[in-house]
Amino acid sequence: MLSSAIAPIITLSRLQHPLPSGRKNSLLQWQIFGASAFLVSIPVFVQAPLVRLYPEISLLSTIVWLAVSLILIFSQKTQVWGDLLLGFTGSWLAGSIYWGWMRWEPIWHLPVESIGLPFAVWCLHKSWGKVGSYFYLGSLFGTAITDLYFYLTGLMPYWRQVMRAEPELAMPIFQSAIGQIETSWGIVSAVVLIVVLLVVGLLGLRDRTLHWRAFSGAVLSTLLVDGLFLVGCFCCLMFCNRRCRRMDAD
Template identity: 60%
Template sequence: MNNTLSSYTPSNSSYSNSLKKLTFETWAQQWADKRWVIFLAAVFLVSVPVFFEAPLVRLFPGLSLALTGGWLGLSLFLGSRPATQRWGDLLFGFTWTWMAGSIYWGWFRWEPLLHLPIEAIGLPLVVVGFAKGWGKLGHWFYLGSLFGTAMTDLYFYLVDLIPHWRRLMLVEPNLTQPIFQSAVAQMQTPSGMSWAIVLVVILLTVGSVPLLSRQLHWWAFGGAVLSTLLVDGLFWLVATAA
């Protein structure tokens, strides 16, 4: 009798595992189909470097760059499974923003002129992806993040904050307060405020219009663009509090 019952155990266990797998895959796919979830995921992935990558890359740039391989491997793994394909796609785009951030802030942060070219390191992959018809969600996320970076850098050039950038990257953390105060004073001039308003309007427009679409990749793009306002706002708070 016991032997008879035990013969059903593997079958029941296998069924239970299959059910759990099916439940997880169904859950993952259903969430990936929701536009607002993709939007929030894009916002999160742009904001992550502010809280995690920035301090990591300053102390351990090599480790931060090495993590690119982990992100890439995870994105390819998720992308190979139908239920998590969209998450892998989105993470694939994030991988290149992480790699670019690690390279620039790890070894070239004192030279603002190199910031945008290094952040654009993933553009060849975007071109290839669009030509081959794969990675649309991740590529549009990457482009949204890059556009936001370009707008922020443009503001620094227009308001002549580049000298402050260079000095901040060269001094010890306990000596940054006067530099922050000088930068904030320059941002609060009529010219600084005017350009800030112009660029905020551009970011709001470029980030919001894609949300009128029902296609997920536009929501990833819009989330990445609009999250620039969140990140820049955090930097503004840090600068004014200094």
């Protein structure tokens, strides 16, 4: 296993990331926060189209992420960034597996995304690699909240249909799904889960340790990613409605 290969080489003390004092401390905290938010966004804008067209390449690129993270970990100046990237590698691996070969079945989404959970728990038990582990847990928490919303609002059947439909045939499915979101239950569920994400993310920011900043960055960026997805859906829906009206007018 990866854990048995790395742990004997890198001592526990080397990945506890003692913080510098003063301004450098504060700057590093926000850099970790921003990097975590950025890494959560990468799968949406980069991995999603890649894994749909070339799932094997997406899966094999996990090796590249792992190699880069280990290179950074072995350098005293970049250990914290390697630690963070190691957590991202686990998320990338899970995303490659699910969206490459299992995306048609939403019930498997969260279990597959949890593939790195045992390793993250092991790291925390050993007080090793906290930044990457907390980033992974924050990302997984955001995924769980998003999936919960799909379950609560009855969007899972639409998920299956969209994943099996050709791109040009997906818009009517999106229209029906948006109808589910616009109900009172859909709006209330969204508000409650948004509050949960905000509370959990902001509570993490109260702790000034690097690993909690990584966790908060991953959790709060879920709001941004989900928000962009909804905006994209509504924009596509408006575009299609206008196009249909023009066709009817002609």
